[in-house]
Amino acid sequence: MLETNPFSILAETVSPFAMQSFIIAMILLIAFGTIIQMIHHKNLTYFLNNAKKAKLQATREIGTGERVSILAKTAVVDIGTTSELGFGKRRLSHVLGMYGTIIFWVSSAMLVFCYTGADKSSSTIWSMLWHAGAILTCIGGYWFWFFLRVDVSAEAHPWYRIIKADLFVLALLACSTFGLAWSYAQFNGQVGLSFLFLTLFVTANLVLFGGVYWSKFAHMFYKPGAAIQKNLAEADGSRDNLPPPADAPEQFGLGIKREEPKHY
Amino acid sequence: MSTFVYMTRCDGCGHCVDICPSDIMHIDENIRRAKNIEPNFCWECYSCVKACPNHAIDVRGYADFAPMGHSVRVRREEEKGTISWKIKFRNGTTKDFVSPITTKPWGKFIPKLADGEKPNQGEINSQRLYTEPEGLNIDGELPVVPKDSFKKGVYY
Numbered sequence: 010m011l012e013t014n015p016f017s018i019l020a021e022t023v024s025p026f027a028m029q030s031f032i033i034a035m036i037l038l039i040a041f042g043t044i045i046q047m048i049h050h051k052n053l054t055y056f057l058n059n060a061k062k063a064k065l066q067a068t069r070e071i072g073t074g075e076r077v078s079i080l081a082k083t084a085v086v087d088i089g090t091t092s093e094l095g096f097g098k099r100r101l102s103h104v105l106g107m108y109g110t111i112i113f114w115v116s117s118a119m120l121v122f123c124y125t126g127a128d129k130s131s132s133t134i135w136s137m138l139w140h141a142g143a144i145l146t147c148i149g150g151y152w153f154w155f156f157l158r159v160d161v162s163a164e165a166h167p168w169y170r171i172i173k174a175d176l177f178v179l180a181l182l183a184c185s186t187f188g189l190a191w192s193y194a195q196f197n198g199q200v201g202l203s204f205l206f207l208t209l210f211v212t213a214n215l216v217l218f219g220g221v222y223w224s225k226f227a228h229m230f231y232k233p234g235a236a237i238q239k240n241l242a243e244a245d246g247s248r249d250n251l252p253p254p255a256d257a258p259e260q261f262g263l264g265i266k267r268e269e270p271k272h273y
Numbered sequence: 274m275s276t277f278v279y280m281t282r283c284d285g286c287g288h289c290v291d292i293c294p295s296d297i298m299h300i301d302e303n304i305r306r307a308k309n310i311e312p313n314f315c316w317e318c319y320s321c322v323k324a325c326p327n328h329a330i331d332v333r334g335y336a337d338f339a340p341m342g343h344s345v346r347v348r349r350e351e352e353k354g355t356i357s358w359k360i361k362f363r364n365g366t367t368k369d370f371v372s373p374i375t376t377k378p379w380g381k382f383i384p385k386l387a388d389g390e391k392p393n394q395g396e397i398n399s400q401r402l403y404t405e406p407e408g409l410n411i412d413g414e415l416p417v418v419p420k421d422s423f424k425k426g427v428y429y
Contacts, residue, residue: 095326159286159290160300160305162287163291225305249328250361251347251348252347252348252359253359254348255357255371261354261355265377267288267351270292
């Protein structure tokens, strides 16, 4: 199953053009939802105002070379490994979900545009990546959903309590789970189940990409921006008015380590 | 004045939710970031501000030492054992302070009362408190201020 392109089997009933159009429609929905959210929440204005304030409070100029190096470091460390989540389960689960989702989406596009259709060849690698991406997303996402959500682990709410902030993670999990279930059912020739899971897979995609305005989807665009701004502010001395790191006098010694927030 | 959260900095880790003594820091239902649900009940203890690993929480400070246009921010560095403050006045003056972290780990210095000796009736009736006078590092009797040394009437 893992080496089979589920879209090429689907192409026997649904035209590849329809599938490609669906992917383009989803990309347009992301762009539309993000732009509307940006206008309504004024996120861009906030970032620009912050940048202006930081420039006024800067104590030193950052050269182009240093700026590029900060951007590169932010991309690799802060964004690539979501370092703001510290060292622990939350970061690991986020990294699993993040890379799983990216692999899942990229491989979906590759499979549909390049390897689906009557005259197209098959690709074992992209098919395996598609399944691996979905599995990684499920591992990271369900781990977060059942065990790591702060409103569950720290605020003692039951795990089945659903709030608006769950729209993104639940839609993402539904996409990956139903995608895998559809691939499995289709591979084993279970026509009824295959149709059911395909319908749920498509619906989950519509909710995920159509709900960008209401969900946390756009955090994947804003968070990198915030990380870049934070690191630039540290470098130019404005530091969002924070004090500079202490020079650690010897007599102060090691302070106590904060505990994980799990006192309920 | 109360705490508020910079939403772009917060990652919803829950340290502030856990530490808030007033239980007013909660997770927002729409974006899963921290928020102060009852600013009127915030007594500006700065626990959440210090606990936040991303410096996402700020407080509008007291008007007496930091009036409008000011900023009071703190950076807690556990590995160095330091806590640093930066106070910025609205005329541009800034003051930086660095102090040691003096917080003790949970439960480390709590006396094990159940393991101690049971007090007798005389000790229970005594006006002395638990572990006095040895707990005050005093040998023998507690110091007494003679009553005739007191001034008469109300005084401050």
